[in-house]
Amino acid sequence: MAVAELIAENAGTLLLFLVTLVVILLYQNTRRPTGFPPGPPALPIIGNVLTFRSSEPIYHIFGRLAEQYGRIFSLKLGSFWVIVLNDIEDIREALIKQPIAFAGRPNLYTTQIATEGFQDIAFTDYGPDWQLHRKIGNAALRHFASGDKLDKLVHGVLPGVAKVLDRSVGKALDLKDVIDRFIYIVLANMCYGKGYDFDDPLLTEWFALNKELQQVLGGGLPRDFIHSLKCLPLTSREKQLKELVDKGLEFVYKEFKGHRDTFDPNNIRDLFDSLIAAQKEDAEETGSKAEFLTDVRVIQTVNDMFGAGTGTTIPTLYWAIAIMIEHPEILERVTKEIDEVIGQDRLPSLSDRGSMPYTEATLMEVNRYGSVSVIGLPKSVTKDTTFRGFTIPKDTMVLLNLKGVHFDQRHWDEPHQFKPERFLDESGTHMIKPPASFVPFSIGRRSCIGENFAKGEIFLVFCWLFGRYSFAKVPGRESESLLQLNMDLGSFANEPKPFEVIVSKK
Ligand code: HEM
Helix, strand or coil, X not given: XXXXXXXXXXXXXXXXXXXXXHHHHHHHXXXXXXXXXXXXXXXXXXXXXXXXXXXXXXXXXHHHHHHHHCCEEEEEECCEEEEEECCHHHHHHHHHHCCCCCCECCCCHHXXXXXXXXXXXXCCCCCHXXXXXXXXXXXXXXXXXXXXXXXXXXXXXXXXXXXXXXXXXXXXXXXXXXXXXXXXHHHHHHHHCCCCCCCCHHHHHHHHHHHHHHXXXXXXXXXXXXXXXXXXXXXXXXXXXXXXXXHHHHHHXXXXXXXXXXXXXXXXXXXXXXXXXXXXXXXXXXXXXXXXCCHHHHXXXXXXXXXXXXXXXXXXXXXXXXXXXHCHHXXXXXXXXXXXXXXXXXXXXXXXXXXXXXXXXXXXXXXXXXXXXXXXXXXXXXXXXXXCCXXXXXXXXXXXXXXXXXXXXXXXXXXXCCCHHHHECCCCCCECCCCCCCCXXXXXXXXXXXHHHHHHHHHHHHHHHHHHEEEEECCCCCCCXXXXXXXXXXXXXXXXXXXXXXXXXX
């Protein structure tokens, strides 16, 4: 009998066989690997992606799942198996006791595009290139967080901010735009040595570009999570993402070229110059060409610092302002300390930090309460690993519920209350070592390299703002709490809802 006839005669059976095969494959695809942490049942193809399409904050969702399945639970996001760590003991066990196993980063389409094929620090997988790259980035950043360099960077922007605030006295103003511009200018100064005017149209262009990028990205692209989509042509949204990334990078490339053409080793002007100096050293050590610290890596490092530095510092300051307005009794103690130590005749300096324990403790509590890096950056497991009795295969994605840790009742007394005293000794005059469950900058090999820079910058901006100005709720809207999470930003929201304040000068 001819093959065609055989198929025709048994078409029904064949179809049934194929459908059964597909169903079995899809089912198998949703089964957890042996020894894997438990979690909610996953749907074929998309897994538990719908968990993230909720109007509930992600740390609540994770908290709920942890109660149901245990503090180490798993999810399936498209083709990725993910484990979520909710307990500080587990996070420490993973990141401190098994530092290399938990130091990877997942291979996501979006981050691959944004980092020109993983040439940056933050999204590149663990390995010798990343190690060396991080060391160089760290050294360059340390340079700007030390001595009076950071003071000067921030002081340089103050006249522009003062102008905007002075002309807003008595009016209702959303300080978010002011903070956005403030921090963008500080970072642009550090990275590119550029002193932008507060109303510079380029800043407005940057904000528009970033807003568009956020809209295109949302919670990630399907291609990030479903491996089989990688072989299909790009969708219009993916093309748009690439165009936006290229548009942003065009500016950074132009700056890089300008810096390289005018580079003087005796006059390191900014982060770009520091990295170009490191690049030249690397080239001398390795022969005639820079094998490791390529131009793309230099550009991507600057891009990383700019993105990481603005995306976290801005919401932290926004929380700080909202919290101070909601807690006048705390603000009173803070302003008393600012008045006593800094006064009105000079500008705040990093050297004041040691003499201002209450303000420092308040800012640490802002870091805990605001928890702007809600789940940190996604990690991945670099090798097959045994962890707390579970078997975690290589490349499993790992998410840390950092905000959940900061609101864990087992570690924090009344976690929903804002209490700077948590970080002070009984006399209230000396800082204490923060508890192990205080992890705003994460811990371990991939912890934030901008921690000192960020803390210093936030301290300077905060002391200047509250030393010179007062902010009050808009009359008639006093009962509206400013401490509500802006859920318009989705379940990963990390800043308060937009609010207006009445500005007055001291
Ligand atoms: C309040 C401000 C900030 C917070 C709360 C914060 C928090 C974090 C967190 C949680 C991570 C992820 C760590 C992990 O994967 O375990 C991170 C990574 C990182 N941060 Fe920050 N950050 C802040 C400011 C900054 C600043 C100002 C810079 C640079 C100018 C910076 C540069 C980076 C970089 C480059 C990484 C990636 C490190 C790596 O993958 O090796 N951050 N940050």
